[in-house]
Amino acid sequence: MAEEKLKLTDLTKKVTKKEDGERIDKVGIIGAGVMGQGIAQSIAAKGVDVIVVEKDEPSLKSSIQNLTKTMENEIARWSLTKSELKAIMAKIKWSLKIEDVKDCDLIIEAIEENIDVKVKIFKELEELAKPHTIFVSNTSTLSLTKIGEKIKRRDRFIGMHFIQPVPKIPIVELGKEVSTSEKTVNRIKEFLKKIGKRPIEVYEYPGFITTRVMMPMINEAVHILMEGLADAKEIDCAMKFGFNFKMGPLEMADAMGLDDVLSWMKQLWNALGEPQFRPCPLIRKLVREGKLGKKVGEGIYKYDAQGKILI
Amino acid sequence: MKILVLNCGSSSIKYQLINTETKQEMAVGIVERIGASDAFLKHKAFDKEKIQIDGEVLNHSTAIEYVIAVLLHPNYGVLKNIKEIDAVGHRVVHGAETFSGSVRITDEVIKALKDNIELAPLHNPPNIAGIEAVSEHLPDVIQCGVFDTAFHMTMPPHAYLYGIPYKLYEKYKIRRYGFHGTSHRYVSERAAALMKKPITELKIITAHLGNGASMAAILNGKSIDTTMGMTPLEGLLMGTRCGDLDPNLPLFIMEKEDLNLKEMATLLNKHSGVVGLAGLTNDMRDIEKAVEEGHERATVTLDAYNYKIKKYIGAYAAALGGVDALVFTGGVGENSPLTRRESCSGLEFMGIKLDPKKNENAKGECDISTSDSKVKVFKIPTNEELVIALDTEEIVNSVIKKKK
Incomplete structure (x- = not known):
């Protein structure tokens, strides 16, 4: 192979690079929890560079391990190949410094559902990000406009609600706040197409579609359980087979994490004030007892080490 | 004629510039990672060193622009003037029922390709993108499409229909199409030439065995059956594809293992075949090595691989009503x-007698059967690019003739 470093642009003497503000080549993700990992995997799988930022060393380490483990499980069930795992991990960089996302064209926050923390992060990002960079919040229950109000680049701010498990769910709810520009919406739509997700356009309103429909249903199922109308298995079986759901609502609540379910319910209850969003006391009780669902081995159901429901 | 042969994938373009007079390639190369900022072009002119050029390649159009530029480059290229490219031949994966031969690409052809996207969702869109990119940069050059499926369009309905409701064939064009057509056609023609007999009087079985693999039954020069079906998943055991199986299996596995459609497709296309069965690799050379070392599952995998080929040799001998020649091609x-050797073993009863020495030392195109073997067995390296170039040349000549 020839020694000198050749450049393709030397061949045609033409510059064919896209303008800044056009393409999305590098994506920053703040928060390496399950959501952040899933988003990183989905984007990196399509060959886009990703940088994931986490607050401390132990969390970052465990995120890398967890994502690797998740993908290894997928290989074991034949839905991913070893070379795909390698290619995905090669596209993801991990960091403890928020400054490392300064070159990104898109920055997604995937941290806790707390408006003050989210606003603080975006304010910090505003100081270092490139002017054309789009800011994305992964919130589904907080008001995007309330976050947007606090930052300068409101036209380049948008909500993208990914759903767990992110690599397998082919939709993303795209929430515009009042000032989000059409250009931003179009750039994000093009990006979503590239990563194989269908956008569901939603106007800014807490809960969007998915959370707003699912939460009261889960809540009602827990009410039925609490009132003793039927046991958990029967409730899930009725909904699963009666309406062709892949999972019953109680099983789903355990998979999401009852603490998260409770926090979403509270947000919707606060934001919308409708009685159907009042969290069922049994959810509160289980969360108090630390029975947070599948992730801790017990929630509404009990689970074995492989995450299977114990009968 | 100098023909640029292109094989356009979703993120790569393979190219060869072929001189049809000498039947030699003047340059070969590939553009990889189209759409990414770390793309590169690997190129080799026949008389020069191999080079790699890095940079950003936005789309198929920029990729084609770079291919043309490198072919014209004073140091690495082989052409002095862009006008030296007489025509462009494209490898197109799926011609569906529309194309039974190579064609000059026109607006109607592009429309037909677009109509067939559903049958080859991964392959036809980048093929179309490549064609459109060439129209943009070489607007006056004739382009031709050579289809992987075309050669098998001579299959009779009893060979191409599946035993499912006929309405599904009418609604979605669900039928067997077969692939590797260009290769089956080329090696069968070469076999006839080596036998010094007209192909129109021969019964030939061809086996294209690569990472993807298929066989064809060729009667008097026409394909009458092939192992691949509506998609390349049917037929032989392949590197990572399962080949024939009980159609109930996917349904059973999906339920038992809680897999969705996409995951099931990945299982059958990427985790099955040789890699799935042996649990080692999809490379047959490594499998053969493992067998030598006594690896049990590699042994059964290799046996299954060869057995499937043998089974189809028998089936196609029946379909053809006899065999004059058997041809092996493709990487494996x-x-x-x-x-x-293994796929031919025990077939002496039907006149297939392999010469062990000739088989071991086979170089280039050669007859590897004994002199008294009723069926001639050949090893013939395939050359799909040359077929594409020659078909393109023929179409260009007929266009020129018409103009006169």
């Missing part, structure tokens, strides 16, 4: 004496 077919 050309390079594995073991697979050739």
Whole structure:
């Protein structure tokens, strides 16, 4: 192979690079929890560079391990190949410094559902990000406009609600706040197409579609359980087979994490004030007892080490 | 004529510039990672060193622009003037029922390709993108499409229909199409030439054995059956594809293992075949090595691989009503004496007698059967690019003739 470093642009003497503000080549993700990992995997799988930022060393380490483990499980069930795992991990960089996302064209926050923390992060990002960079919040229950109000680049701010498990769910709810520009919406739509997700356009309103429909249903199922109308298995079986759901609502609540379910319910209850969003006391009780669902081995159901429901 | 042969994938373009007079390639190369900022072009002119050029390649159009530029480059290129490119031939994966031969690409052809996207969702869109990119940069050059499916369009309905409600064939064009057509056609024609007999009087079975693999039954020069079906998943055991199986299996596995459609497709296309069965690799050379070392599952995998080929040799001998020649081609077919030997073993009763020495030392195109073998067995390296170039040349000549 020839020694000198050749450049393709030397061949045609033409510059064919896209303008800044056009393409999305590098994506920053703040928060390496399950959501952040899933988003990183989905984007990196399509060959886009990703940088994931986490607050401390132990969390970052465990995120890398967890994502690797998740993908290894997928290989074991034949839905991913070893070379795909390698290619995905090669596209993801991990960091403890928020400054490392300064070159990104898109920055997604995937941290806790707390408006003050989210606003603080975006304010910090505003100081270092490139002017054309789009800011994305992964919130589904907080008001995007309330976050947007606090930052300068409101036209380049948008909500993208990914759903767990992110690599397998082919939709993303795209929430515009009042000032989000059409250009931003179009750039994000093009990006979503590239990563194989269908956008569901939603106007800014807490809960969007998915959370707003699912939460009261889960809540009602827990009410039925609490009132003793039927046991958990029967409730899930009725909904699963009666309406062709892949999972019953109680099983789903355990998979999401009852603490998260409770926090979403509270947000919707606060934001919308409708009685159907009042969290069922049994959810509160289980969360108090630390029975947070599948992730801790017990929630509404009990689970074995492989995450299977114990009968 | 100098023909640029292109094989356009979703993120790569393979190219060869072929001189049809000498039947030699003047340059070969590939553009990889189209759409990414770390793309590159690897290029080799026949008389020069191989080079790699890095940069950003936005789309198929920029990729084609770079291919043309490197062919014209004073140091690395082989052409002085862009006008030296007489025509462009494209490898197109799926011609569906519309194309039974190579064609000049026109707006109607592009429309037909677009109509067939559903049958080859991964392959036809980048093929179309490549064609459109060439129209943009070489607007006056004739382009031709050579289809992987075309050669098998002579299959009779009893060979191409599946035993499912006929309405599904009418609604979605669900039927067997077969692939590797260009290769089956080329090696069968070469076999006839080596036998010094007209192909129109021969019964030939061809086995294209690569990472993807298929066989064809060729009667008087026409394909009457092939192992691949509506998609390349049917037929032989392949590197990572399952080949024939009980159609109930996917349904059973999906339920038991809680897999969705996409995951099931990945299982059958990427985790099955040789890699799935042996649990080692999809490379037959490594499998053969593992067998030598006594690896049990590699042994059964290799046996299954060869057995499937043998089974289809028998089936196609029946379909053809006899066999005059059997041809091995493709990476494995050309390079594995073991697979050739094993898949032919025990077939002496039907006149197939392999010469062990000739088989072991087979170089280039050669007859590897004994002199008294009723059926001639050949090893013939395939050359799909040359077929594409020659078909393109023929179409260009007929266009020129018409103009006169």
